[in-house]
Amino acid sequence: MSTRTPEHPEPPASSDARTDEAGTESAAPRPGARPTWSALRRLLLRLHFYAGILVAPFVVVAALTGLVYVYTPQLEQALYAEQLRVEPGDGAVSLERQAAAAAEAHPDAELSAVRPATAPDESTRVLMNADGLPDGHLLAVFVDPHDATVLGDLTSYGSSGSLPVRSWLAELHRSLHLGDAGRLYSELAASWLWVVALGGLVLWTTRRRRERRLRRILLPDASATGRARTMSWHGSVGVWALAGLALITATGLTWSQYAGGNISQIREAFHWQTPALSAAADTEHAAHEDHSGHGDHGDHEGHGASATDLDGALAAARSAGLDGPVEIGVPVAEGAPYTVKETVRSWPVQQDQVAVDAADGTVVEELRFDDFPLMAKLTNWGIGFHMGLLFGLPNQLLLTALALSVLAMVFWGYRMWWQRRPTRAGAFAMGRPVPRGAGRALPWWCVALLVACAVGVGVLIPVLGVSLLCFLAVDTAVGLLRRRRDRPHASVAPPSA
Incomplete structure (x- = not known):
């Protein structure tokens, strides 16, 4: 028999569907929110979560190797002065x-x-x-x-x-000296970086209506604590770094093994090649x-x-x-x-x-x-x-700040994942992703548009397309296993009070 009354239910170990006082991102729609946008935002939250968790290690390696490469002109002058x-x-x-x-x-x-x-x-x-x-x-x-x-x-x-x-150092940044197989790491990082960055921008600027003021978007909230403080730094620094990340992604993909070939064909078709x-x-x-x-x-x-x-x-x-x-x-x-x-x-x-x-x-x-x-x-x-050559030392300093901001955002992202973990669980646990079901809440035309966009981007950037399919396959398989595991428990009637 339960010892709690209906007026005082047992609080859950963690909640993925509401915004807590620490600023946890909401997965449930706010009162009055448009259903389509609410479902889209939940879908974007889930994609941003998984992409950030899984691709972040590749981004870290690219940022670290790129940070060292930026200063190779000075290294050359020092090492080869004779x-x-x-x-x-x-x-x-x-x-x-x-x-x-x-x-x-x-x-x-x-x-x-x-x-x-x-x-x-x-x-x-x-x-x-x-x-x-x-x-x-x-x-x-x-x-x-x-x-x-x-x-x-x-x-x-x-x-x-x-x-x-x-x-x-250039080969280390491009392929980790592992040949064509190693180039997949840098192409994977470049393929997903712009997706994560743009998705984060949308999530950050639309997080709460009262936070749409420019200062709230561009500057971290000094009064926040806990996970809200981490998110504030993660989001505001991401906004400042967005333009640089987009440019680094675009130019990096032109050198990539698979997307680079498609970009070359597009440039040739539109006569955009360097004469x-x-x-x-x-x-x-x-x-x-x-x-x-x-x-x-x-x-x-x-x-x-x-x-x-x-x-x-x-x-x-x-x-x-x-x-x-x-x-x-x-x-x-x-x-x-x-x-x-x-x-x-x-x-x-x-x-x-x-x-x-x-x-x-x-x-x-x-x-x-x-x-x-x-x-x-x-x-x-x-x-x-x-390459850090366009504006000389200012260009190098800007790329340094960009690389450090990427490393900081990855750290804050993992920290938010840790801060979102169930705190009452007896065993080791990490933060839970946004619940499934957002896609089923979308109208058919929205789903068709998303599929068309995903196919188009996947054809242009094959590494992104293949990795997205792998993510969907694994996520679907995990969902089916959990549903099958939970089905026997759902068929058992709860004891009467």
């Missing part, structure tokens, strides 16, 4: 002589490009194709521009010219036609009987308005031009390119960054921001 820096001098020997010194030091390598020094204390970087290097890597030979002394050599990766420490010199394309085609992979580069310059040399190509590019750091690509086939491109990714971006005729040193083609399609410019700026 190769990158020289004693300042008044004059400089010709680029031809510098390239010849690099070729003499590495006779089995083939000259590919030269990045001339732009300051009296900088070295010239001579880039060479060498056997045994991974795809996308070149041998960078560093030469003193004042006397053509070879200072040493390192591997260089990609158009950014990443040296070994930056390349290693290239047609002369450069012809040069690449000619290089592929040379099945030996080396071409006719018997002399030390590596560009046959060209009348124009590296110094002439640089002078022609300077006269065409290319200032600052540049990379001079040498001709790889008979009749191919030099290609000279600016390499500055910081604001204002300097990415102009010209093709210089190797026979007479005239500029035969120009490609200006101002003429890039808008989407190509946005992509360029976004990637520069993602």
